Amino acid sequence: MYTLKKLEKSVMLDIRNYIYSLVLILSIISCDKEEIIEGNDAYEVVDIKTPEGLRAENGGIAFLPDGRMVACFHLGEVLIYDPKTEEWSVFAKGLHDPLGVYPINEYEMLVMHRPELTRLVDTDKDGKADLYQTVTDQFGISGNYHEYNYGPEPDGNGAFFISLNDASNGAGIWKEVRGEFRPEGRPGRMYSCVPYRGWVMKVNAENGELIPWASGFRSPNGIAVDKKGGLFITDNQGDWLGTSKLYHVEKGKFYGHPSSLVWEKGFEGIDPLTIPVPILDKMRQKGSILFPHSILANSPTQPVFDYTGGKFGPFEDQMIIGEMDHDFLLRVMLDEVDGETQGACVPFVSNQGLTKGNNRIAWSPDGNLYAGKSDRGWVGGKGLQKISWNGKTPMDVYEMKLTKSGFELTFTLPLASETALDPLNYSFKRYYYEYHRKYGSKQFDVTEVEVKEVSLTKDGMGINIDLENLISGYVYELTLNESITSQKSTPINNKIIYYTLNNLRVQ
Amino acid sequence: MELTFKKATIFFIILVVVFVSPYATSQVINEIQIKAISGLKYDLPRFAIKPGTKVKIIFENEDEMAHNLVFTLPGKREEIVDLANNLGGSGPSMNFIPTSEAIIASIKVLNPDGKEVVEFTAPTKEGIYPYVCTYPGHGFVMYGAMYVTTDDLPPLSSDLNIPESQREKKDVSKSSPHPYPLDYPIIYRTFLPDCGPAGIAVALNNKVSYGWDAGKCMFRYAWKDGFLDNTEQWKAKGNELSKIVGKVFYKPILGFPFRINDSDNEPKVKFMGYNLENEFPKFNFKIDNVSVNEFIQPLEDPNEIGFFIHFEISELENTLIYIADKSNDNIEISADKGKWEGNRLQLTKEEGKSFNVYFKEIGEISHAGH
Structure with a gap:
């Protein structure tokens, strides 16, 4: 097929x-x-041997067109790995906690670390950078440990996105900060007292021009741009984030964590925490995908799109996201409703030997997915792993689309129709996470939703489920009975699917 | 780390003994405080109580994330952790505490700053009863051991019932923390004391190191007889500063060192980066339109403590003033061009294009061949 x-x-x-x-x-x-060979063990995971002496806490990975991998690590190294020879070489060193690398070519790389976005250039072409050029340092650093910086992610038009973490009240700030200090940004669990903390910025890598792009982020440790230039960013559960989220980010919009508003035009002198919550709630953009906390994700990381042309299995064009606390990745099935992005999410590459702490994931040119691990004092792991598709097709929900009366599910394999048509094999519940200043949120209004009718779609690859009552603003959690299988009796791989319903489908 | 151990020992010794009832036979309550702390840890890695005694656990969450506390039967920690990890959607409502006979006591998930108490009677059977955070992902590293015993405990350093990170460790090895040998010069972008947060530390050789501030575009201080201890800065979240190893011998306190074009105001600066020349960083920054290269190198005589700075300045339109701090009598400061007026080196437009300033410690020259 x-x-x-x-x-x-x-x-x-x-x-x-x-x-x-x-x-x-x-x-x-x-x-x-x-x-078609069916099997839920469709991926193979192997460890990449890291060089002796390396503390393999990975901050970024990316690939050169020739297949070599560039990776940066916690103690400041940028290394190059050749999968053919399994050899490592040193490209740059001494950086301050680099959390993202982007190779322009084998002699020129951009790296995001604590103080700045730096261009590393190997001017004499001996394999080692000898020029560490500041692309931009026009954002603040207070000395607070939590002010991690992420990116650079190409926007598809020659520029790059970077994102800037808020500071944490787990520690204070220093006597000397870089950039303007605004005391109104100092209160709060996560705070933004120096410029553009909690923002996503666009950088012109040629002249260093830095454009504030969108605000309202807490810990945006994952930036991806799709084929059409759409910007997606993950954010981490905590204050103002009842659960971790994926945002579809548009210029000039506010994504809910108020501290960053200190640096929004027109908010000068206002402590954002004094803005009434209902107003903030109206101002904010909602998460496109909510990852139920500690079930699917505690700390989502790098999103990537599967543009491998089928080299990585049946999920072409879909989004895969790394995660720190679980030994699986996340697969996101985006759905566009009323011009807005929302959709569903399931674990991905579970029980295949993947370890935790998947801080960065990146495609090699031959269509394998590499995962770089980190923990940084939180839950996580160390080292690198390579994930390859072994040619089998797992039995999984391929897409989950909202209809006017429920959901349409398509599967990766033809369904065994008898069990698939029994409404008792589907159980739905819904709940929401509250938007509030407090850290995290429980699931509110957990309610079972009755399944009215199930019918097969025309091609037999999917089903339509009609629900008793559809309302927006909820996560819909669908549990498939294990009797649902493919025609060849391959059991369903991920039985629980989580759909974030922000908007109802009207047409 | 050391502090934690001391605390643990103190808690262990000060088991607060309260007589509850005069009628109960030697009925005592052992009050134990356990805190969840940063780095997926309980501050108390272990404690001991006598079999069959009452125990009151006061659990506080001082971390930034949620944690619970579950006491299990001996050897059941991993099993309970697995059960908790597999609770799926019902995990949160169950506080990630599975239903199991292997659990002897528990405290629900506490958010940061939360506090809860649980009382129970210690088993009468001697043994090592683990306590663990069953919040998904935490249980593999976040645990401790309740010793129900009347015996002495094994040494902390070899106690396999507590996480490896909480066993006493020997000195960190002096070898390179990188996948390559450390050769001079060594450069680290890091958080330095008495510097802005965009610090750059450079060891010129095994004698002299300096700190440079990429935010303010200026030299901050030089020290001798060592470089950095990055252990704490590199640990976990990166909250702590790198520590200066050795003794600071020159630390100017007169602010930004340049005045250009007859102005006495501190000019605005922009850091442009550095290139490596013989592996030494040559900093490049802008003062308005004026481009400055600052190249700090070791003195020629390897026995002398000090360094020199070679400046190259282009697009200079007028005179230049370089300010050095001459208040320290132990430091001899000289230049190959220009005229000193107190702390200020006056340079013409021509002289400013390229000049050297030498900083040498005097009186403490170590002689070769002794």
Whole structure:
């Protein structure tokens, strides 16, 4: 199925391959359909051997077009790894807690660390950077440990996004800070007393120009841009975040953590914590995906999109996100409703040997997903792992789309229809997380939702579920009975799916 | 770390003994305080009580995240942690405490700053009863041991019933913390004492190191006989400063050292970065439109304590003043160009293009060959 789709695409994309593809298609059809191998153990995870002496707390990974990996680590190293030879070399050192790296080419890399976004240049091409050029340091640092900086993530048009953590009241600030100090930004559990803490910024890497892009973040440790230029950022449960979230971020908007408003035009001199919560609630943009806390995620990290063209299994175009506290990743099924992004989420690559602390994930050019681990005194891990698809198709919910009366689910494999059509095999509940200053939130108004009717979709790959009563502002948690299987009896891999319903589908 | 152990010992010794009832036979309550602290730890790695005695646990959460406290039967910690991890959607409402006969007491999930007390009677059977945070992900590292015993406890350093991080450790090895040998010069961007938060520490050689402030674009101080201890700064969240190892011998306190174009105001600066020349960093920054290269190098005589700065300044339109702090009699400061007026070195536009300033400690020259 996927092979065919892919081939169809390539026919359209590349006329030169037309005949070749045709021959291939014919050969696939003639040899009585290629067998799809089913199996929920569809991924293989192997450890990457890190060099002796390295404290392998990973801050960033990225790949050069030739397949070599660039990785930065907690004690300031930027190293290059060649998967072919399994050898490591040193590109740069002495940086302050680098948490993101982006190679422009093998001689020039951008790295985000505590003090600045730095361009590392190997001017004499001996394999080591000899120029550490400041791209931008036009944001504040108070000395508070929690002011981590993330990025740079290319925006698709030559510029980059970076994001700036709030400070934490787990510690104070220093006598000397960099950047303007505003005392009204000092109160709160997470605070923003120096410029643009809690903001996402756009950087012009050529001239260093820094544009405040969006505000309201707490700990935005994950930036991704999709094919169309859409910006997505993860944020971590805590004060003002009842649970961890993925935001679809648009310029000029506010995403809910008030401390950053200290640096918003027109808010000068206002302690944002004095703004009434209902007003903040109206001002804010909601999370596109809510990750139920400590069930799916405690600290979501790097999102990536699967643009591997099928090299990584059946989830092409979907989003995968790293997570610190669990030994799985997250797979996000985005759904556009009324022009807004929302959608569903499930664990990904569970029980396949993946360890915790997946702070960074990145694609190698050959379509494998590498994971870099960290813990930093919280839950997590160390080291690096490579995740590869082994060709099997797991039995999973492929997409979950909101309909006017419920949800449409499609699956990666044809469904065994008898169990799939029994409404008793689906149980729904809904709950919400409260927006408040307090740290985290329990699940409020946990309510079972009655399933009225289940019907197969036309192609047999999916079902429509009609619910008794759909309301917005809730997470809908769907539990599939384990009797739901593929036609070949492969059990459903992830039985629980979490859909964030911000908007009802009207049309 | 050391503090934690001391605290633990103190708690262990000061088991507050309260006689509850004159009728009960030697009925005492052992009051134990356990705090959840930063780094997925209980501050108390272990404690001991006698079999069958009453125990009152006062649990406080001083960390930034939520934690619970669960006492289990001997050897059941991992099993309970697994059960808790597999509670799925019902985990939060159950405080991540599974239903199990292997649990002898528990305190629900406490948010930061929360406090709860639980009282129970210690088992009559001697043994090592683990206590653990079953909040998902925490239980593998966040635990301790309740010794129900009348015997002495094993040494803390070899007690496998407490997390490795809470056993006493030997000295950190002196070897390189990186996957390469440490050769001079050594550069670290880090948090330094008495410096802005964009600090750069450089060891020129095994004698002389200096701190440079990339926020203020200026030299902050130089020290001798050591470099940095980054242990605390590199630990966990990075809250602590790097520690200066050795003795600071030059620390100017006169602010930004340049005055340009006949103005006596501190100019605005912008840090542009540095390039490496023979591995030494040459800092580049801007004072308005004026571009400054500041290159700090060791003195030629390897036995002398000190350094020199080579400045290159372009786009200078007028005279230049460089300010050094000459208040310390032990430091001899000289320049190869310009005229000193007290702390101020006056340079013409031409001289300002390239000049050196030398900083040398006098009176404490260590002689070679002794």
